[in-house]
Structure formats: structure tokens, C-alpha cells
Amino acid sequence: MKPELLGKIGTTLGKTGSDIATFALGRREAQRGADAVSLVRVDGKVSAAVLEPIRAIPAITEAKLLHLG
DSSP states (O other): OOHHHHHHHHHHHHHTTOOEEEEEEEESSSSTTOOEEEEEEESSOOOGGGHHHHHTSTTOOOOOOOOOO
16 A cells, blocks of 8 residues: 555545544455555544545545444
């Protein structure tokens, strides 16, 4: 993942009133050059509408909202 991408995600979430609480980064496969995968945990509750501006970031290929208990 390019460093500026995390900044774009944080800025986009901030515009929706959410902040990044934790961020985890890995790869789909354990080899150099494989697609990056990240899990972004945010402060507070968010609606599915928060995904639209995230999906609009060109480097994002997929975004899902997960509620973990």
C-alpha cells in the first residue's frame, strides 16, 4: 500500500465524522507484490453510506462494512 493511501482513507473518514481507531495491513498471499488487504477500525458507529467515498478512492478495489461484537 502506498503511504498516501492511508492519508486519503483517514481524510475521507474524517469528513464523515469518523476517525481511525486501529489499522491493520497485510497481503492476500504471502508473497511480495500480492494485493494489499487492510482492516480499518473506526471510532463509534458508522453507516453503510461511509463506504461510498472510500470506494471512490481509485486505489481501493473493494470495501465492506463489518460489525464485530
